[in-house]
Amino acid sequence: MQYPLPIAHLIDAYMKLPGIGEKTATRLAFYTMDMPDQDVDDFAKSLTQVKKDIHQCPICGNITEKDVCDVCSNPNRDQTTIMVVEQPKDLMAFEEMGEYDGLYHVLHGVLSPMDGIGPEEINIKSLITRLQKNDAVKEVILALNSTPEGESTSMYISKLIKPAGIKVTRLAAGLSVGSDIEYANSITLKRAVQGRTAL
């Protein structure tokens, strides 16, 4: 026996989400049937709204529902520093931290030749143009993930920017606060020793 078609469709739709298999999708579909009409309507609307109303900020690539994102449109932010991140989620993590008040540039990915992702596929060109047009920027902080792809993307961007005389920095690597030395991998330990600071 098959599920009634509308339920089968909804199960298929839930299964397209990451980490949701057939069993969970079925449970969610049956749960949806018992949800208040209003909640299901809101859910459906918020799905289409997010696709319709959210776009990349034309300046920095951050996601926003406005013409220009909140960071770029805020004149009180430090206009001399741009932090380059991979994803909007990374930007939000730094905003949550609350210590950084410069600008951002969101790449929406990292270079990964194996996956066919070259410089044209991510927001690198817009970063260069932005720096060329705006000589207020004194420092670019490369805040990419500590993965091989993140590292090589940092190297690539650094080589493009440095000739213009802009300071390029990257995040400190070392032990996570609260972590045990015995559980740290050797590359992390190596970076922690290299970057040791005076007490």
Added chain:
Amino acid sequence: MQYPLPIAHLIDAYMKLPGIGEKTATRLAFYTMDMPDQDVDDFAKSLTQVKKDIHQCPICGNITEKDVCDVCSNPNRDQTTIMVVEQPKDLMAFEEMGEYDGLYHVLHGVLSPMDGIGPEEINIKSLITRLQKNDAVKEVILALNSTPEGESTSMYISKLIKPAGIKVTRLAAGLSVGSDIEYANSITLKRAVQGRTAL
């Protein structure tokens, strides 16, 4: 910093699903943003369709998008037996098993006075009316879960039906196939001994 409103709304919507907390909801919302437009549209549509097109079969309470469900409208099913189950999912489990070819009655719940669920809140009345109108039915199989609520609901229905001279049975209780005696709870063992069969 807040998420852009459309994303915040979608995160809230995902969080209304069972077993999905804020972290997972956020991950799903960001994933949704990167899904193809068509997939998101289909997802939204299937959500509203399931609420609009799926209703209870007026005869047995099974969920269906047709006037009468596939089981009730199939004249080849054994019309003399009705299996009473708690939920449409239970019905589907029995259909998947493929050995049962009688009819069903879906209660959509069990009696649970503590939660305010009395005989009026579940499909008991429609079962009684169905039996009164149709004297082809010779046996009612109570296939409710082995929970205190399931057991007492079975007792309640049994008392209502038996006076009409209809045979009332319930599923065998005993060891799960493939399970170890040492891990079975004592009530299961008791039922297994009581229901022992000749070899």
